Amino acid sequence: MKDEVENREDRVANLKGMGCSRKRVEDARFTQGKGNYVDDIKLDGMLFGDFVRSPYAHARIKSVDTAAALEVPGVLAVLTAADLEPLGLHWMPTLAGDKQMVLADGKVLFQGQEVAFVVAEDRYAAADGIELVEVEYEELPVIVDPFEALQSDVVLREDLVGEDGSLPDGAHGPRKHHNHIFTWEAGDKEPTEEVIANAEVVADESMYYHRTHPCPLETCGCVASMDKVNGKLTLWGTFQAPHAIRTVVSLISGIEEHNIRVISPDIGGGFGNKVGAYPGYVCSVVASIVTGKPVKWIEDRMDNLMTTAFARDYHMTGKISATKEGKITALQCHVTADHGGFDACADPTKFPAGFMNICTGSYDIPTAYLEVDGVYTNKAPGGVSYRCSFRVTEAVYFIERMIEVLAIELDMDAAELRRINFIKKEQFPYTAALGWEYDSGDYHTAWDKALTTVDYEGLRAEQAQRVEDFKAGKTRKLMGIGLSFFTEIVGAGPVKNCDILGLGMFDSCEIRIHPTGSAIARLGTISQGQGHATTFAQILASEIGLPADSITIEEGDTDTAPYGLGTYGSRSTPVAGAATAMAGRKIRAKAQMIAAYLLEVHDNDVEFDVDRFVVKGAPEKFKTMKEIAFAAYNQAIPGIEPGLEAVSYYDPPNMTYPFGAYVCVMDIDVDTGVPEIRRFYALDDCGTRINPMIIEGQVHGGLTEALAVALGQEIAYDDMGNVKTGTLMDFFLPTAWEVPNYETDFTVTPSPHHPIGAKGVGESPHVGGVPCFSNAVQDAFRPFGNRHTNMPHDHWRIWRTANELGLHD
Amino acid sequence: MIPAAFEYYRPQDMAGVLAILEEHGDDARVMAGGHSLIPMMKLRMAEVPHLIDLQDVGGMSGIEVGTDSIRIGAMVTQSDIIDDASLAAAAPILREAALQIADPQVRYMGTVGGNVANGDPGNDMPGLMQCLDARFTLVGADGERDVPARDFYEAAYMTAREDEEVLTAVTIPLPKGGYAYEKQKRKIGDYATAAAAVQITKEGDVCASAAIAMTNLSDTPVYSEAAGAALVGTALDDAALTAAAAAMLNDIDPTEDNRGPIAFKKHVAGVILRRAILRAWSRA
Numbered sequence A: 001m002k003d004e005v006e007n008r009e010d011r012v013a014n015l016k017g018m019g020c021s022r023k024r025v026e027d028a029r030f031t032q033g034k035g036n037y038v039d040d041i042k043l044d045g046m047l048f049g050d051f052v053r054s055p056y057a058h059a060r061i062k063s064v065d066t067a068a069a070l071e072v073p074g075v076l077a078v079l080t081a082a083d084l085e086p087l088g089l090h091w092m093p094t095l096a097g098d099k100q101m102v103l104a105d106g107k108v109l110f111q112g113q114e115v116a117f118v119v120a121e122d123r124y125a126a127a128d129g130i131e132l133v134e135v136e137y138e139e140l141p142v143i144v145d146p147f148e149a150l151q152s153d154v155v156l157r158e159d160l161v162g163e164d165g166s167l168p169d170g171a172h173g174p175r176k177h178h179n180h181i182f183t184w185e186a187g188d189k190e191p192t193e194e195v196i197a198n199a200e201v202v203a204d205e206s207m208y209y210h211r212t213h214p215c216p217l218e219t220c221g222c223v224a225s226m227d228k229v230n231g232k233l234t235l236w237g238t239f240q241a242p243h244a245i246r247t248v249v250s251l252i253s254g255i256e257e258h259n260i261r262v263i264s265p266d267i268g269g270g271f272g273n274k275v276g277a278y279p280g281y282v283c284s285v286v287a288s289i290v291t292g293k294p295v296k297w298i299e300d301r302m303d304n305l306m307t308t309a310f311a312r313d314y315h316m317t318g319k320i321s322a323t324k325e326g327k328i329t330a331l332q333c334h335v336t337a338d339h340g341g342f343d344a345c346a347d348p349t350k351f352p353a354g355f356m357n358i359c360t361g362s363y364d365i366p367t368a369y370l371e372v373d374g375v376y377t378n379k380a381p382g383g384v385s386y387r388c389s390f391r392v393t394e395a396v397y398f399i400e401r402m403i404e405v406l407a408i409e410l411d412m413d414a415a416e417l418r419r420i421n422f423i424k425k426e427q428f429p430y431t432a433a434l435g436w437e438y439d440s441g442d443y444h445t446a447w448d449k450a451l452t453t454v455d456y457e458g459l460r461a462e463q464a465q466r467v468e469d470f471k472a473g474k475t476r477k478l479m480g481i482g483l484s485f486f487t488e489i490v491g492a493g494p495v496k497n498c499d500i501l502g503l504g505m506f507d508s509c510e511i512r513i514h515p516t517g518s519a520i521a522r523l524g525t526i527s528q529g530q531g532h533a534t535t536f537a538q539i540l541a542s543e544i545g546l547p548a549d550s551i552t553i554e555e556g557d558t559d560t561a562p563y564g565l566g567t568y569g570s571r572s573t574p575v576a577g578a579a580t581a582m583a584g585r586k587i588r589a590k591a592q593m594i595a596a597y598l599l600e601v602h603d604n605d606v607e608f609d610v611d612r613f614v615v616k617g618a619p620e621k622f623k624t625m626k627e628i629a630f631a632a633y634n635q636a637i638p639g640i641e642p643g644l645e646a647v648s649y650y651d652p653p654n655m656t657y658p659f660g661a662y663v664c665v666m667d668i669d670v671d672t673g674v675p676e677i678r679r680f681y682a683l684d685d686c687g688t689r690i691n692p693m694i695i696e697g698q699v700h701g702g703l704t705e706a707l708a709v710a711l712g713q714e715i716a717y718d719d720m721g722n723v724k725t726g727t728l729m730d731f732f733l734p735t736a737w738e739v740p741n742y743e744t745d746f747t748v749t750p751s752p753h754h755p756i757g758a759k760g761v762g763e764s765p766h767v768g769g770v771p772c773f774s775n776a777v778q779d780a781f782r783p784f785g786n787r788h789t790n791m792p793h794d795h796w797r798i799w800r801t802a803n804e805l806g807l808h809d
Numbered sequence B: 001m002i003p004a005a006f007e008y009y010r011p012q013d014m015a016g017v018l019a020i021l022e023e024h025g026d027d028a029r030v031m032a033g034g035h036s037l038i039p040m041m042k043l044r045m046a047e048v049p050h051l052i053d054l055q056d057v058g059g060m061s062g063i064e065v066g067t068d069s070i071r072i073g074a075m076v077t078q079s080d081i082i083d084d085a086s087l088a089a090a091a092p093i094l095r096e097a098a099l100q101i102a103d104p105q106v107r108y109m110g111t112v113g114g115n116v117a118n119g120d121p122g123n124d125m126p127g128l129m130q131c132l133d134a135r136f137t138l139v140g141a142d143g144e145r146d147v148p149a150r151d152f153y154e155a156a157y158m159t160a161r162e163d164e165e166v167l168t169a170v171t172i173p174l175p176k177g178g179y180a181y182e183k184q185k186r187k188i189g190d191y192a193t194a195a196a197a198v199q200i201t202k203e204g205d206v207c208a209s210a211a212i213a214m215t216n217l218s219d220t221p222v223y224s225e226a227a228g229a230a231l232v233g234t235a236l237d238d239a240a241l242t243a244a245a246a247a248m249l250n251d252i253d254p255t256e257d258n259r260g261p262i263a264f265k266k267h268v269a270g271v272i273l274r275r276a277i278l279r280a281w282s283r284a
């Protein structure tokens, strides 16, 4: 068994452990079209279900006539709320403590709402059946504006108003109005108001972070298969949190949890869209129980964009105060949050506005206050964290815009304003005014590196020249320099304050080492393209000294994987990655005892070295992990059980706080509103870097989605509540053509509390990218008097900004 | 997104096509590349009980560059247009425009005939063909007839073609002088926010002729004779450009959509046209 390489450097390389740009093991199947997605699952006798959806945003349902649909050859059943009611399944709980109609119960609250579920032998018959279900609607007044909703007599949710007109408390306390969901506060109101009232300089601004959608390439879907003989329900689906789905299905269906198996196969992107539970899941399960056959439901693109979870829709108003020299003294923020017809946000229970209270950003702001009001409107439910931790993109956008506005108010350079307000390296761990304890950071170093690399001074000089040229009529293009410095808060989270539906947000890893020195590790998370099978094997390789190529990573099957809360909010590396390292260390501890036995020395006389245990002071005496693995299965070692396995459930002591410094240089055609991105520089500090290549890929992807959101991607409604952007013709998904070349860079500030110091990176680029692109647009117009304009900065809105500033005269 | 049930036909010759059209009237439709028609059927915005695939008919895939005209078969794809060297030499504006249509995948399927017959104001080739003063050849039970592109478009999806006729070819007088196809769009695969096709000839320093057509700024393509006329006889100074843009703005009638409000579209139309004219002039 001496086939391993002897040179230490070679032994390290051979492991492909942490720090190695190991190629993604997933890509062999993805690039050959050999992935196995939900829609690839085909079972004997499988039926297909699809929805009759409401064309109206607000209407009473007078009747549903299914007779003609049932005549269509191949249509087997049409479920309505009346069919689900006896089972108590016509409504379902949401992750936000509200409830949502599975099928329209007397009324509809948004366009595209599920009204009836047609079950047929194939999807073609289902589509024909849908056309023939006759629904009689009586239109009701539509409210798409949350401010109007809070004034209106129109009651959107009659189920939440007492018979006497009283307003029972919601899941998050008292409600102010029948269309109001909750008020959530953080920080100190009066002290903040007082500081602002007496401040030398105050900047205020209102901004709307528009509604958009995660739009994963693969839409949501599932296959439910109820085996009536053994009483087992198997549910394949596009679930970002398979275990949580199993528990929810058990709670609402009454099927015992051990009789439910939830499987997330390959998932084609999630970005938050696949965290929640949708009517399609419930209806598929019911249809499978009713028919005794497997039932598949898959959204089409319009269904996905119009009905399953959207993101943002935050109306934010802020005040920021400072001394004349630019030292920030206080921050105040109010949010009117449009949640649509049902509150189906996916946030930890105690955080109905997610981690919006990270909105003091990367700055040492002594006093702050945040208040969020959630509101019902006639729009689709959701409010998920699209490529960010819970509402962190909103928070970072808010503070990074407030900083720019304050810089204008102070007539100061925005880079300098950031620098003088950053939390200093020596202040960490730092407790922010709104409560979070930032674990670590070195913001000044990152900022200086970024500004030096892009030659910030030179860019400003060039921009000043451009403004001169523009005024002299020599050019019609303006130049914008977008800055952003962000701090993410990821890795939810400590069980003491983070749960979803009462389930603590720990995560898990279970490892089995096979006799010949290879291994399988199973986790409570689920990759949607992040490359878990690649990176988690690298963590383990470094921890247990077996090559990453000899380690299989498996996720997503609740019958085999340990319980975990899934993948979103950049939590996989901070939480499950930590569990992996900890489980690996348990393996190593037992391996140490075995090695000592084999080498006939005391446990304390051997030490770990890359892929082996060596006798201290006698490196020629060693046992490789491969040898130890074999011994675990073939030696009777006194006092040690056979086998080599470990499991770890990791409850993180704190969140992790990745950060970064981004700069975007943009040229804007004032006459057509067309922006051109000349340069984009992204410096990320995600702590310990497990796989630099995967990090770079994640940064590219997150930046591209940031570009999309900032420059055009939106879910827009007209006054009647019709979705205006329900197809990819109007909903902006950038292609290679629209995407610039990204320059990536890094600093490394390991997390002090994470076992390997890693912080998570998948969402950082989105969080930092959105304000960076937006600030570039806004900065181009700053010399002409622009303070703030709302995203998305598509051509006509950029043109409008130029027009309003008189640049077309 | 699944279309209503339909009957699929794949006739081998034009007589077969015409017979089915005759039998089913407006319940039948021909399909070329299908990249406009199939999406409409899937959205159930077009119901086509009888779908006639033109792929096997033959005789409509040629590009012939003659001494004074070019004949392009209806089934020539946008990708063929881009790849044909003799065409690129004789009428480079076709290649410049085709490269701005959709993306390579769509262009492999989308045909010239389908693009001009569709009648969607967003399609780029109708305006282009009006600029080039093309003629469309239509075949029906009563034989063949030619309709000038400039007379072909009546309203969105309404053209001079009868339901029982098939468009077989596009004939273009050999273009002369400088050209430009300028299109503003939000992203790859998008229809125009505004597009301008310009073909200009020059005598000495003076503009001898100018043909101008605009896309997606009305419910039909807009051939703006007045805009062209405003350039003729001038040296394309600023006053002439302004006059041309003003004349064009008189002829278009854009509506508000997700690309922007009317004022924006008019502004961009003016900017795009100026740029197209200047580029065409520089090549004249």
Ligand SMILES: Cc1cc2nc3c(=O)[nH]c(=O)nc-3n(C[C@H](O)[C@H](O)[C@H](O)COP(=O)(O)OP(=O)(O)OC[C@H]3O[C@@H](n4cnc5c(N)ncnc54)[C@H](O)[C@@H]3O)c2cc1C
Pocket (backbone or CB within 6 Å): B029, B030, B031, B032, B033, B034, B035, B036, B037, B038, B054, B074, B078, B100, B101, B102, B103, B106, B109, B110, B111, B112, B113, B114, B115, B116, B117, B118, B122, B123, B124, B125, B165, B166, B167, B168, B189, B190, B191, B192
């Ligand atoms: C994502 C996407 C982006 C696009 N972007 C653009 C763009 O930017 N610019 C642009 O111009 N186009 C664009 N298109 C449209 C594309 O170029 C189409 O292929 C083209 O418009 C129609 O050609 P087709 O061969 O596909 O026609 P089909 O879809 O087959 O037919 C279109 C219509 O024309 C009729 N028809 C077709 N051929 C004939 C004929 N020979 N005689 C009589 N009637 C006929 C059909 O009955 C149908 O009504 C886009 C399409 C897609 C899917």
